[in-house]
Amino acid sequence: MTEEYAPQPIGRLYGLGIGPGDPELLTLKAHRILTAVPVIAYPTMENGKVLARAIVAGFIRPHQIEIPMPLPFSVERSSQPYYDRAAEKIAHYLNAGQDVAVLCEGDPMLYGSFMYLFQRLARQFPTEVVPGISSTLASAAMLGAPITFRNDVLSILPATLDAANLRDRLVGVDAAIIIKLGRHFAKVRGVLEQLGLLNRALYIERATQPNQRILPITEVDPTKVPYWSLILIPSQTQPQ
Numbered sequence: 052m053t054e055e056y057a058p059q060p061i062g063r064l065y066g067l068g069i070g071p072g073d074p075e076l077l078t079l080k081a082h083r084i085l086t087a088v089p090v091i092a093y094p095t096m097e098n099g100k101v102l103a104r105a106i107v108a109g110f111i112r113p114h115q116i117e118i119p120m121p122l123p124f125s126v127e128r129s130s131q132p133y134y135d136r137a138a139e140k141i142a143h144y145l146n147a148g149q150d151v152a153v154l155c156e157g158d159p160m161l162y163g164s165f166m167y168l169f170q171r172l173a174r175q176f177p178t179e180v181v182p183g184i185s186s187t188l189a190s191a192a193m194l195g196a197p198i199t200f201r202n203d204v205l206s207i208l209p210a211t212l213d214a215a216n217l218r219d220r221l222v223g224v225d226a227a228i229i230i231k232l233g234r235h236f237a238k239v240r241g242v243l244e245q246l247g248l249l250n251r252a253l254y255i256e257r258a259t260q261p262n263q264r265i266l267p268i269t270e271v272d273p274t275k276v277p278y279w280s281l282i283l284i285p286s287q288t289q290p291q
């Protein structure tokens with residue numbers, strides 16, 4: 052007698068953009084998937100801070116399995132082993148036929164940690180990416196600063212670049228958003244000053260969150276700049 056072969060169904064991987072902080076900025080789609088999946092994974096910072104989970108905490112149900120993924124938010128450290136371990140954990144649930152949603156602050160495909168999991172898992176497992184409202188765009192709304200008019204070009208730059216590189220990319224820029232500020236703030240501020248861009252630069256931290264702060268850039272204490280902050284240099288083009 053031959054045993055019938057019943058292939059085990061595999062789970063679906065979701066990269067869920069959950070927006071910049073205000074839970075009302077979740078899309079209907081992200082909310083539907085978040086509240087339906089059995090397993091939720093999210094990055095945790097080395098200092099234990101978990102922004103992505105906090106954004107959607109009010110929607111997580113007690114029966115949902117949670118996978119915290121410790122990831123190094125630093126360019127100095129190789130993050131490969133961290134992503135390998137996280138991918139392994141997620142694959143375990145997917146192989147058991149359970150859908151897994153990875154929470155992604157902002158949009159998953161813009162400097163998102165999900166991209167590294169996508170590279171590792173999307174060929175093996177059915178995968179869907181749900182776009183989210185990026186902090187870059189939400190910040191413009193919070194600052195009341197239109198970013199680009201007409202043929203303006205927008206540059207998005209990580210503050211982790213060295214000063215010379217930042218300077219080269221900011222010379223003659225139409226509009227720019229500088230992310231990953233944190234301890235790189237003083238360097239960025241110096242470059243903006245050299246290029247005469249300080250008077251155009253707008254600073255915001257924790258955009259759309261209850262503790263959002265908008266400060267004149269000259270009043271920002273470089274020692275207190277959180278990772279969740281950015282500088283926006285809006286276009287100077289005069290709309291007609």
Ligand SMILES: C[S@@+](CC[C@H](N)C(=O)[O-])C[C@H]1O[C@@H](n2cnc3c(N)ncnc32)[C@H](O)[C@@H]1O
Pocket residue numbers: 071072156157158159160161162163164184185186187190229230231232233255256257258259260278279280281
């Ligand atoms: C690794 S990037 C991730 C960007 C994210 N995928 C997005 O679309 O917003 C993290 C950087 O985004 C910026 N950021 C994220 N959330 C923010 C917020 N609520 N307010 C201000 N900046 C934020 C900060 O510059 C932070 O260092």
